[in-house]
Amino acid sequence: MNAPQTAAQAMAAAAARLRAAGVPDPARDARVLLAHAARIEASRVTLIAPEDLAPEIAERYEQLIALRAIRVPVSHLIGEREFYGRRFKVSGDVLDPRPETECLIEAALAEPFSRVLDLGLGSGCILVTLLAEQADATGVGVDLSEAACLQASANAVLHRVEPRAEILQSDWFSAVDGRFDLIVSNPPYIALDEMPDLSDEVRGHEPEMALTDGGDGLGAYRILAAQLGGHLAPQGRVFLEIGPTQGAAVSDLLLSAGLKEVRTIQDLDGRDRVVCGRGCDENAS
Structure with missing residues (x-):
């Protein structure tokens, strides 16, 4: 039998193994996974470091x-994965919540809203976060994947917004009724020819239908832009996450759909990340 290792020794050996496998940030991953194995918070790993595992x-x-x-x-x-200060349950059925999406949350929260629609909700991180931050709002989230709807429902329960969240299996707007003063989406925007450039973690373990439209990466935006008008309340706001090279193309789609105040928002790395716009007045021609 191998001699017992201290937690520190095991963590060092694990980091070296991950480094040799080409894993980014191996020391961090070794620490987080040791905490999970020991069923403690990652901040407590240093306390058990001298002890035999x-x-x-x-x-x-x-x-x-x-x-x-x-x-x-x-x-x-x-x-699980942390997003906007909350922990969300995740699996291979949904995209991982990503920190760059938090800029969509910040922008959407800049004005109050009463009814939000999240198209392609995945884990539910956007819808659940918006409802958690806006305590009097209600929302609808839709996804084509039944597994994603179940994952989002679990996160809505976890963060106690399920009485205000309706989650539906739907191909974009097909099962959606009514109008919303806030519509958000993080649709599949990676072009098919960009898929080979993704990391092994993303390409091999996240759902392809949530990553790419199988074409030029703009297919979902064309569908959304064409149908937004039937569901956006007068003066309602739209926020669409984009790939960093898609700002001009998605902005043109929203302008062509009749939205005003269309602009692009950058993430913390200075890359185009969200295109937003506002609906017209009800009596506008």
Whole structure:
């Protein structure tokens, strides 16, 4: 039998193994996965560093590191990902919530809203966050994937917004009724010829239908722009997450659909990330 290792020794060995496998930020992942194996908060890892790992923890840790070395995302191994200060349950059925999407949240929260529609809601991180931050609002979230709808529903329950959230399986607007003063979406925007450039974590473990439209990456925006008018309240706002090269094309689609005040918002890295616009007055021609 192998001699017992301290938590510090095991973590160092795991980081070296992940580094050799080409995993980005191996020390961070080794730490997070050790905390998960030991069922403690990551901030407490230093407290157990001098201690020998119990055999059951060492075995769990070995399994987690082996999976991470073949690029299974950390979020899938621990079953959650943080977004806008909250933890969301995730799986291979939905896109991981990403920090760049938080700029959509910030922009949407700049004005109050009463009824929000999230198109292609995935994990539900956008809809649930907006409802959690705007306590008197109600919302509808739709996704073509039944598994995504179930994941989003679980997150709505987790963050106690489920009485105000209606989650529907729908092909974009097909099952949606009524009008909304806020419409948001993070649709599949990666062009098919860009897919090979994605990381192994994304390409191999996140749902392809949530990543690409199988074409030029603008297919979803064409559908959304064409149908927004039937569901956007007068003066209602629209926020669409985009790829960093799509700002001009998506802006043109919204302008052609009759939206006004169309502009592009950059993320914290200075890349175009969200295109937004506003609906016209009810009596506008």
